[in-house]
Amino acid sequence: MAERGESSEAVMLKKTEEEKLRKGKMIVGDESKAGYEEEGKKVKLVTSDGVTMEVEISIVKEMEIIQTFIGATDTDDSFIFPISNVSSHILNQIIELVKGEYDQELAKKLSHDELKEILVAANYLNMKTLFHFIATAIANVIQNKSVEFVRDFFGIVNDFTEEEEAELRKTNAWAFEGVDED
Amino acid sequence: MITKMNICGRKRKKTETGDGKREKMQTDFSPSPSVHVNEDLIKEILLNLPTKAVLRFKALSKSWFSLISDSEFARRHFDAAVSPTHKLLNFVNDSKAYCVDIKSALCNDSWHAVSNFIVPSSFDLWGSGLSVAGSCRGFLLLQYYFHDLVMWNPSTGRQKEIHCDSSWPHDLSGMGYDPVDDDIVVVTVTLRINDDNDSKVSYFSLRTNCWTSVEYVLPYAYSKFQLELRHGQFWNGALYWILKSSDKLRSVVIAFDVREKRLSEVPLPNHLAILPLQSDIYHLKVMGEHLFLCLVRNEVALIEMWSMKEQHKEVTFWIKTFVFSSYLVGFMSLIFPICFTENGEILAFNSHDTLLKINKKGNLVRYGKKHSLLDFLSCGMYRESFLSLPGESGEIK
Numbered sequence: 001m002a003e004r005g006e007s008s009e010a011v012m013l014k015k016t017e018e019e020k021l022r023k024g025k026m027i028v029g030d031e032s033k034a035g036y037e038e039e040g041k042k043v044k045l046v047t048s049d050g051v052t053m054e055v056e057i058s059i060v061k062e063m064e065i066i067q068t069f070i071g072a073t074d075t076d077d078s079f080i081f082p083i084s085n086v087s088s089h090i091l092n093q094i095i096e097l098v099k100g101e102y103d104q105e106l107a108k109k110l111s112h113d114e115l116k117e118i119l120v121a122a123n124y125l126n127m128k129t130l131f132h133f134i135a136t137a138i139a140n141v142i143q144n145k146s147v148e149f150v151r152d153f154f155g156i157v158n159d160f161t162e163e164e165e166a167e168l169r170k171t172n173a174w175a176f177e178g179v180d181e182d
Numbered sequence: 183m184i185t186k187m188n189i190c191g192r193k194r195k196k197t198e199t200g201d202g203k204r205e206k207m208q209t210d211f212s213p214s215p216s217v218h219v220n221e222d223l224i225k226e227i228l229l230n231l232p233t234k235a236v237l238r239f240k241a242l243s244k245s246w247f248s249l250i251s252d253s254e255f256a257r258r259h260f261d262a263a264v265s266p267t268h269k270l271l272n273f274v275n276d277s278k279a280y281c282v283d284i285k286s287a288l289c290n291d292s293w294h295a296v297s298n299f300i301v302p303s304s305f306d307l308w309g310s311g312l313s314v315a316g317s318c319r320g321f322l323l324l325q326y327y328f329h330d331l332v333m334w335n336p337s338t339g340r341q342k343e344i345h346c347d348s349s350w351p352h353d354l355s356g357m358g359y360d361p362v363d364d365d366i367v368v369v370t371v372t373l374r375i376n377d378d379n380d381s382k383v384s385y386f387s388l389r390t391n392c393w394t395s396v397e398y399v400l401p402y403a404y405s406k407f408q409l410e411l412r413h414g415q416f417w418n419g420a421l422y423w424i425l426k427s428s429d430k431l432r433s434v435v436i437a438f439d440v441r442e443k444r445l446s447e448v449p450l451p452n453h454l455a456i457l458p459l460q461s462d463i464y465h466l467k468v469m470g471e472h473l474f475l476c477l478v479r480n481e482v483a484l485i486e487m488w489s490m491k492e493q494h495k496e497v498t499f500w501i502k503t504f505v506f507s508s509y510l511v512g513f514m515s516l517i518f519p520i521c522f523t524e525n526g527e528i529l530a531f532n533s534h535d536t537l538l539k540i541n542k543k544g545n546l547v548r549y550g551k552k553h554s555l556l557d558f559l560s561c562g563m564y565r566e567s568f569l570s571l572p573g574e575s576g577e578i579k
Contacts, residue, residue, distance in 0.1 A: 143235050168247070169241055172338070
C-alpha cells in the first residue's frame with residue numbers, strides 16, 4: 001500500500017494535498033480528523049494506467065471493496081487506493097454513470113468494449129448497483145441479437161461442429177425467430 | 183489505452199520503476215481488443231434475458247451450452263424473473279399448438295406455431311378431446327378425455343407422459359408446486375366411485391415418479407359448468423376446484439394442499455354458496471396474486487368476479503372485485519378471464535372462444551377478431567422457462 005502512495009504525485013493533485021501525502025502515506029495524522037466534512041470529501045484512486053483521480057466519497061461509497069477498507073482504516077484524504085484493474089477511462093465512465101443516476105440512455109452511448117470493461121470493473125470494485133445496471137444494459141444490447149453477434153460481442157469461439165449447431169438450432173427453432181439483423 | 187487517456191485528459195507521465203514492475207500493468211496496456219468476461223459474469227447477464235434469448239444462446243459454444251443447461255442456473259433464472267414472458271397456448275386438432283405472447287394476444291398475426299410437441303401414442307386411443315389441465319413453472323399439463331396425462335414445456339420441448347394408475351377416468355385434475363421438496367405434483371380426483379360417496383384422490387410426484395392414492399368420503403357432485411371447472415387452480419400452495427354438494431343446492435370449494443398432500447373443503451360463505459336459481463358460479467381462476475371466482479346472475483344480467491381475501495378455519499372471506507354486464511360481449515355471454523394485462527386490464531374469452539380485454543370498470547376495451555384457432559378448453563397459459571422436471575438431472579439432448 002505504502003509504495004503505491006509514493007507513486008502518486010499525480011498531476012491532478014492539489015499541492016497541499018501532495019504535501020500531506022509525501023509525509024503521510026497511509027499513516028493518519030490526528031489533526032486531519034478535525035472538522036471533516038463527509039460530503040466534500042474525496043478519495044484518491046490510482047487507476048491501472050497510473051492516473052491518480054480524486055473521486056467524491058459519495059461515489060467511492062458504492063465501491064464496497066474500497067469502502068470496507070476505508071471503514072477498517074481510520075483515514076484522511078492522504079489515503080490512496082490503487083484500483084489496478086480499472087483504467088482511468090473506465091473510472092471516468094463509471095463516475096458519469098453514477099452521477100447520471102444510472103440512466104440507460106447513458107449506457108447506449110458506450111461501446112461494446114466499454115460495456116464489458118465497466119462490467120468487469122463493477123464486479124472488481126463490488127459496486128452492486130452499477131453491476132446490475134451494466135448487466136441489464138448488456139442484456140438489452142444482446143437480447144434480440146443473433147448467435148453470431150453475441151459470439152462477436154464476447155469474443156467467443158464457436159466450438160460446435162456444423163451438425164451439432166444445426167441440431168441445436170432445430171431443437172429451439174422458435175428462439176431463433178424474429179431476431180434483429182446484426 | 184493511450185488514446186483513451188487522451189480523451190479523458192488524464193494522461194500522465196509515469197515513472198519507469200513503479201508501474202513497469204507490475205505484470206498487471208502490461209496486460210492493461212496491451213492492445214487486446216476484447217475484454218474477457220468470465221463465466222460468472224456471463225451468468226449474471228443471462229439472468230437479465232428472457233427465456234427465448236437464453237435458449238438461443240445455447241448455440242454459442244459448448245461452454246455456454248453447459249452453463250445454460252445447468253439445472254441450478256435454470257432455477258435461478260426462473261426465480262430471478264427479471265423478464266418473465268407469459269404465453270397463451272392453444273391446441274388445434276389435438277396436435278398442432280399455437281402460442282402468443284400475452285402482450286399481443288389480441289393481434290391475430292402474433293400467433294405462431296409451436297412444433298415441439300409429440301403426441302404420445304397412447305393418446306391415439308382416445309382420438310380428440312385434448313385439454314390443458316394445469317400450468318406450473320413453464321410446464322403445461324395436458325390430458326385427453328381425463329385419462330392419460332402429459333407434462334410438456336413448450337419452450338424447450340421437454341415432455342413426459344404420466345400414466346394414470348386406474349382405468350377409471352378421473353373427474354378433476356390439476357398440477358401444483360411444492361417448494362420444500364422442489365417437486366411438481368399432479369393431482370387427480372375421482373368422485374363417487376361407489377354409492378357411498380367414496381372418492382379417490384391420487385397424486386403423482388414428479389420427483390419420486392410415483393402415484394399415491396388416498397380414499398376420501400366426498401359428498402360432492404359436478405356443477406353444471408363441469409368442463410370449465412374440472413381443472414384445478416393452483417394458488418397459495420393448494421389446488422382449488424369448485425363443486426356442488428351432492429344435493430346440488432350448495433357450491434363447494436375443495437382444496438388439495440400440495441405440500442401436505444391433504445384434501446379439505448374450503449367453506450364458502452352462504453351468500454356465495456347458496457345462490458338463486460338463475461345464478462351460478464361458473465369459473466375459478468388465479469389471476470395475479472388472487473384467486474377469483476366468477477359468478478353469473480342471469481336475473482340481473484351481471485357477471486361478478488370475487489377474490490378470496492382470507493381464510494379462517496370456519497369460513498373464507500371474498501370481496502366483489504369486478505362487475506360486468508353479461509351483454510358486454512354478446513347476448514348473455516359468459517366471460518372467462520385468463521389473466522391481467524400489463525396495465526391491469528382483464529384478458530378474457532367470451533362464450534364463443536373470442537379473446538377480449540375489459541378494463542377494471544367493466545368496460546370492453548378491445549375485442550379480438552373471431553379466431554378459428556381458439557378453443558377455450560384447449561388453451562393454457564404458461565410462463566416461459568427452461569427448467570427441467572423435478573427428478574430429472576441435467577439436460578435431455
